[in-house]
Amino acid sequence: MKRLRIFLLPLIMSALLFQVPLAQNAGAGEAPRLAFLGLRLQNDNESLEPTSDAERNRIGAIERQFTTSLEASGSYAVVPLTDDIRAKIASGQFVGSCGGCEAAFGKELKADRVAWITVQKVSNLILNMNLYIADPATDKLTFLKSVDIRGNTDESWSRSLKYLLDNYFYDQKS
Template sequence: MIRSILLALLVFSAGTTSAQTLPRLAVFDFSLVNTSLEASTAEELARLNRLNGQVQDALRTRYTMVDVGPMRDRLARIESIRGCNGCELDMARDLGAEQVAYGWVQKVSNLILNVNFVIEDAATGRTLHAESVDIRGNTDDSWRRGLRYLLMERMFRQ
């Protein structure tokens, strides 16, 4: 009888695990779209790198993260993943991802910026999530808080 119960629990837990498989997500790096009259700074580029780590950490519990390293050469040849006519979908599929994500920060001025983030279905190109938040102030803290708000309060609010 104990064996039957243990076997039933094992079968049930195996079914539960497979039903809860997380979607495979390829996350491409944030880019900076500078439409201001001010030059981009090294600090802003460093902030972009921190956003990349922040988004990876935030999405890790919702997705199985796919390594995009094999696409670095292809990514270096395009000006912007936002306007590459679906190349992000091709790269995601080539990596075995079911979904693809990318983001950008638009610098309107040193005071006004916005953080944008999109998740698409890699097979169909359908937009699953797309959000944007305006931030005030071009600081490490404003960028970090802007992305956190976008993800937790707008995109994945429970």
């Protein structure tokens, strides 16, 4: 009996060790494809408080945080935007108010979902972050959540996105 245990223990351990990476790779291949169309800052008081360089930098940081978080979670495989799609986004109406361009971009990129974020700046004290996810096949929103931000800092923006993802997004299927 003791010989059997000595023989089986390394066999079982090696089987467990080799199964974990295989299971992770299999799950990653099945992750739905998501095209992230970017973040737009809606500054309600642009004439009084123009958008700052710090806010422009926050936009890039939040975009990176969003895609990195999604990929790390295994929830989605993030589809890179093509130069053509980037040019269309830059030259057209804002994503989210473009009459369905989001679905068209998603179809062109062969994505299962499209996502975009808006941050509404009412003042330097009151901001709001919204995450939208839509199904390109139906042109319907599958997820929409919002969090309020108090304070216009790198930390407040980053924590708001983390809260939104951890408390709303990862808890449901979109």
